[in-house]
Amino acid sequence: MNNDSSGGFAELNPLIRKGIRERLRMKQIIAWGLLTLILTSFTYLTAYLEGSDGQWNYDEKSEIWEKGEPSPVNGARKAFPWLLGVQGFILMFLGTGRMAGGTAEERETGLLDYQRMTPMRPHSKIIGYLFGLPAREYFMFALTLPFLIHAIVVGELSPGKVFHLYGVFLSCVMLYHLTAHVTGLIVSKPRAASWVSRMVVLGLYVFLPGLGQAGFSFLSFLTLLPTYFGLMSEELILVGPQNLNMWHQEMATFWTEVPFFETTLSPAFFSVMMQGLLLAGLFATAHRKWRNEALTAFSKPAGIGLFLLLQFLLIGSLWQLSGNGNASGLLGSAISGDKFDENLIQETENGIVRATVRRTGWVVISVQTILFSLSLGASVLILNVTCPTRHQYLKGKRRSAKLGLQDIPLWADEKPGWLMVLCLALIMPFTHFALLTRAVDSGLYFEEFPGMEAYILPCVLFAACLTYIRAAREKWFTVGFWGFLGLLWITPLLACMVLAVGWEEEVFDVVFHLGSLSPPFAFFEIAGSPHDMSLGIHEDAFKKGAFVGTFIACAIAIWLSLGQFLRRRNWDKGEKNIAVSREP
Amino acid sequence: MIEVRDLKVYYGDNVAVDGLSFEVKKGEVYGLIGPNGAGKTTTIKAIATLLEPTYGEILVDGISALHEPENVQGMLGYMPDFPPVYDDLRVDEFVELFASAYGATTEKRRAEVDRCLAATNLEDKRKVLCKTLSRGMKQRALLAKTLVHDPPVLLLDEPAANLDPKARIDLRNLLKSLAKDGKTILVSSHVLTELQDLCDSIGIMREGKMVVNGNLQEVVERATPTKTILMELLHPFPQTHGFLIAHPSAHFTGEVDESPTLIEFTFDGDNEEVANLLRALVELGAPVKSFHERKADVESLFLSVESGEQP
Numbered sequence: 001m002n003n004d005s006s007g008g009f010a011e012l013n014p015l016i017r018k019g020i021r022e023r024l025r026m027k028q029i030i031a032w033g034l035l036t037l038i039l040t041s042f043t044y045l046t047a048y049l050e051g052s053d054g055q056w057n058y059d060e061k062s063e064i065w066e067k068g069e070p071s072p073v074n075g076a077r078k079a080f081p082w083l084l085g086v087q088g089f090i091l092m093f094l095g096t097g098r099m100a101g102g103t104a105e106e107r108e109t110g111l112l113d114y115q116r117m118t119p120m121r122p123h124s125k126i127i128g129y130l131f132g133l134p135a136r137e138y139f140m141f142a143l144t145l146p147f148l149i150h151a152i153v154v155g156e157l158s159p160g161k162v163f164h165l166y167g168v169f170l171s172c173v174m175l176y177h178l179t180a181h182v183t184g185l186i187v188s189k190p191r192a193a194s195w196v197s198r199m200v201v202l203g204l205y206v207f208l209p210g211l212g213q214a215g216f217s218f219l220s221f222l223t224l225l226p227t228y229f230g231l232m233s234e235e236l237i238l239v240g241p242q243n244l245n246m247w248h249q250e251m252a253t254f255w256t257e258v259p260f261f262e263t264t265l266s267p268a269f270f271s272v273m274m275q276g277l278l279l280a281g282l283f284a285t286a287h288r289k290w291r292n293e294a295l296t297a298f299s300k301p302a303g304i305g306l307f308l309l310l311q312f313l314l315i316g317s318l319w320q321l322s323g324n325g326n327a328s329g330l331l332g333s334a335i336s337g338d339k340f341d342e343n344l345i346q347e348t349e350n351g352i353v354r355a356t357v358r359r360t361g362w363v364v365i366s367v368q369t370i371l372f373s374l375s376l377g378a379s380v381l382i383l384n385v386t387c388p389t390r391h392q393y394l395k396g397k398r399r400s401a402k403l404g405l406q407d408i409p410l411w412a413d414e415k416p417g418w419l420m421v422l423c424l425a426l427i428m429p430f431t432h433f434a435l436l437t438r439a440v441d442s443g444l445y446f447e448e449f450p451g452m453e454a455y456i457l458p459c460v461l462f463a464a465c466l467t468y469i470r471a472a473r474e475k476w477f478t479v480g481f482w483g484f485l486g487l488l489w490i491t492p493l494l495a496c497m498v499l500a501v502g503w504e505e506e507v508f509d510v511v512f513h514l515g516s517l518s519p520p521f522a523f524f525e526i527a528g529s530p531h532d533m534s535l536g537i538h539e540d541a542f543k544k545g546a547f548v549g550t551f552i553a554c555a556i557a558i559w560l561s562l563g564q565f566l567r568r569r570n571w572d573k574g575e576k577n578i579a580v581s582r583e584p
Numbered sequence: 585m586i587e588v589r590d591l592k593v594y595y596g597d598n599v600a601v602d603g604l605s606f607e608v609k610k611g612e613v614y615g616l617i618g619p620n621g622a623g624k625t626t627t628i629k630a631i632a633t634l635l636e637p638t639y640g641e642i643l644v645d646g647i648s649a650l651h652e653p654e655n656v657q658g659m660l661g662y663m664p665d666f667p668p669v670y671d672d673l674r675v676d677e678f679v680e681l682f683a684s685a686y687g688a689t690t691e692k693r694r695a696e697v698d699r700c701l702a703a704t705n706l707e708d709k710r711k712v713l714c715k716t717l718s719r720g721m722k723q724r725a726l727l728a729k730t731l732v733h734d735p736p737v738l739l740l741d742e743p744a745a746n747l748d749p750k751a752r753i754d755l756r757n758l759l760k761s762l763a764k765d766g767k768t769i770l771v772s773s774h775v776l777t778e779l780q781d782l783c784d785s786i787g788i789m790r791e792g793k794m795v796v797n798g799n800l801q802e803v804v805e806r807a808t809p810t811k812t813i814l815m816e817l818l819h820p821f822p823q824t825h826g827f828l829i830a831h832p833s834a835h836f837t838g839e840v841d842e843s844p845t846l847i848e849f850t851f852d853g854d855n856e857e858v859a860n861l862l863r864a865l866v867e868l869g870a871p872v873k874s875f876h877e878r879k880a881d882v883e884s885l886f887l888s889v890e891s892g893e894q895p
Contacts, residue, residue, distance in 0.1 A: 010684075010690045010693075011690065014681055014684040014685045015685075017681070017684070018670065018673065018677075018681050021672075021673055021674075021677050022670060022672040022673055023672070025672075109666075109668035110664050110666065110668045111668050111669075111670065113632075113634050113662075113664070114662075114682070114729070115685070116633075116634065116657075117632065117633070117634070117657045117660065117662060118657070118682065118685035118686055119654070119657065119658050119685075119686060119687060120685050291654075292636070292653065293634070293636075294635075294636035391594055391638065394638070395594075395638045395639070398638065398639045399639075402639075
């Protein structure tokens with residue numbers, strides 16, 4: 001690697017040059033290059049040689065097993081996913097760790113402050129960090145490319161599709177790296193940043209995509225998997241007996257189309273769209289933090305925009321599921337199969353009667369619970385970022401006074417978040433009403449009209465939760481806020497589990513009431529209320545639980561908001577006194 | 585050049601800086617003094633645009649550091665109290681990184697790096713990895729990086745904290761020459777004697793507030809209106825003590841011992857009265873070997889502030 005300040009290298013972004021100099025000196029190039037070549041060769045060649053060996057086939061006529069001809073095509077096709085795995089490990093695992101650790105380390109030591117003061121534009125700094133910190137990982141990735149070319153040529157893979165796949169692969173890599181960088185910039189305690197970054201990356205791109213299998217298809221497209229299966233499954237079908245290809249064929253069908261509103265989109269297009277949106281959002285956040293560290297991760301209008309986008313994607317993903325039961329992923333397969341059929345056996349005078357009942361009510365219960373929980377989770381993050389703490393509020397007050405303004409401007413970062421709560425609480429019912437109305441009209445999920453409470457109650461609970469989240473955020477600092485939410489939302493669920501395991505059905509009534517303190521459980525109760533939950537004598541308690549949860553949430557919202565209102569009045573009085581005492 | 589008005593910085597419920605106001609004129613070296621936790625580093629960070637104040641205004645060359653930080657940053661060279669460097673870069677690469685980040689052309693960069701390494705006596709260490717440098721050397725590398733874009737304002741937080749005596753003298757000389765070149769320097773330090781020789785003005789901070797601020801000489805003189813006289817006799821002369829005790833303007837601070845030859849006392853009168861006193865002592869027959877006024881220094885001023893004698 002050219003480490004001299006001459007030629008094209010000298011013209012590179014200074015931060016990329018820094019990354020190359022720091023992590024790609026000659027001895028590192030040799031050590032890491034050898035390691036990469038050994039690891040990739042071992043993985044690729046093992047898979048290639050195993051796959052290219054002739055397959056054993058059973059000839060039914062002669063009733064003997066025969067070994068087929070060796071097939072380099074099959075070898076390369078079998079080795080391709082392994083190669084992709086190695087490349088993913090290098091760029092997604094090692095690279096993301098480096099981004100998170102590097103950003104956090106520079107922030108902790110103060111090196112980031114030096115960069116903050118240079119006149120480089122924020123986007124140059126972001127690009128510099130994005131490609132400079134994981135320079136070694138990109139070098140290691142480059143060393144695996146000859147193996148990829150071998151796989152394409154020998155495996156007779158479509159270069160266009162592979163190119164397309166690697167476009168999405170690199171977009172995923174940048175998404176993960178940017179997420180780690182942004183987390184490193186946002187988390188106030190640098191030592192925690194590295195761990196939080198890893199957790200965020202895991203949560204966003206590993207656990208959350210799991211919900212894609214429950215109808216929330218857009219979440220699946222934060223990973224490479226849909227594109228990989230959608231594009232490559234057919235390409236990787238082995239040459240020879242077709243029984244060897246069942247899995248690939250199934251996966252190709254599983255991921256080929258993504259229902260979105262009334263249309264369907266290709267997985268690759270949807271992945272690029274999803275990742276592009278997320279990349280744009282993360283880039284804007286990083287840009288904002290580089291411009292001024294004191295700014296929040298995003299502004300109030302941007303928070304509302306994010307929530308609107310989330311709701312748009314939610315409606316789009318669930319539109320066909322609500323209207324005609326069409327969904328991608330496991331849920332779609334379950335609906336089209338017989339997974340929701342329940343066989344009933346009833347003894348009558350005429351003997352035993354067997355009947356099959358489709359219990360698709362569970363689809364709408366689970367989807368509605370996840371929909372509200374997901375929206376609430378997003379709201380917690382948005383309110384956590386956009387609602388000011390006491391000191392931010394007072395800073396805003398003083399700055400407004402200095403500028404001769406009556407009050408803090410409505411959309412300023414320091415303005416209390418009541419307007420945010422109002423906006424989010426008004427947006428959510430649109431999604432809910434649209435999807436529920438379609439579900440009711442489809443006749444697939446409800447035997448009869450579920451009642452107005454199915455429409456109104458979750459929206460009231462959602463609004464109440466947002467109200468107390470805002471009050472708690474503005475009242476307490478970080479530890480107090482998260483502690484409060486943890487106590488209120490998680491502890492009752494843990495207690496319910498203990499009660500249910502210890503006393504089983506005896507305490508179901510208590511469990512349904514206590515559990516409703518936790519909003520996800522209360523949303524589950526609300527969603528389940530219109531359906532027969534087969535709970536026997538506890539059915540009433542289950543339905544009442546929905547009201548109990550909503551009532552308690554409203555009570556907490558009023559109590560905390562009132563307290564916060566009075567407290568803020570005292571702060572304002574204090575500020576006025578300070579202003580008066582400062583006057584000559 | 586630097587104007588700080590009513591600066592307040594809160595960390596949670598703690599007030600780090602409380603209503604701080606001071607001004608540093610162009611080409612002036614201003615020393616910020618105070619015990620640990622006084623708010624010096626916070627103040628310097630706020631001027632460096634790395635920390636958003638809760639309240640107040642900071643102007644650098646008339647430009648608001650709060651509202652136009654990007655216009656102010658180019659004028660500043662900031663050096664923090666702990667010297668973080670990129671461990672895996674060589675010293676010349678470290679300095680060159682910032683030369684290019686500050687927009688120096690490829691041709692100009694090498695010259696800039698050479699200039700800064702020469703100024704900080706790091707030429708022989710240019711090819712050494714930063715992680716192998718001693719703390720003092722890292723401090724020098726950091727100073728080289730700070731100077732690389734030739735900023736008109738330098739913010740130096742404890743720049744001499746880890747330097748050996750020789751390096752301190754070099755640093756002092758370097759800062760003096762930079763000040764001569766018209767650079768405005770705001771420096772915080774615990775090494776008070778260094779500030780005495782270096783600074784034109786000083787500010788002493790205590791608990792986030794500025795308790796003393798102004799031209800160094802004026803401040804010191806204002807803070808110590810009485811003169812401290814040191815007199816050495818050739819041999820003990822007991823009448824001297826009696827004479828001084830009887831003199832209305834002379835005061836002994838401690839117990840009076842008539843035997844030693846070294847006598848220290850404070851004197852309220854002006855310079856003419858000091859001369860008259862010396863004449864009277866000589867006429868009395870006192871074998872005066874030396875007689876001089878001990879200059880008040882920053883250290884005694886700082887100690888008097890610390891002990892609460894000063895406001």
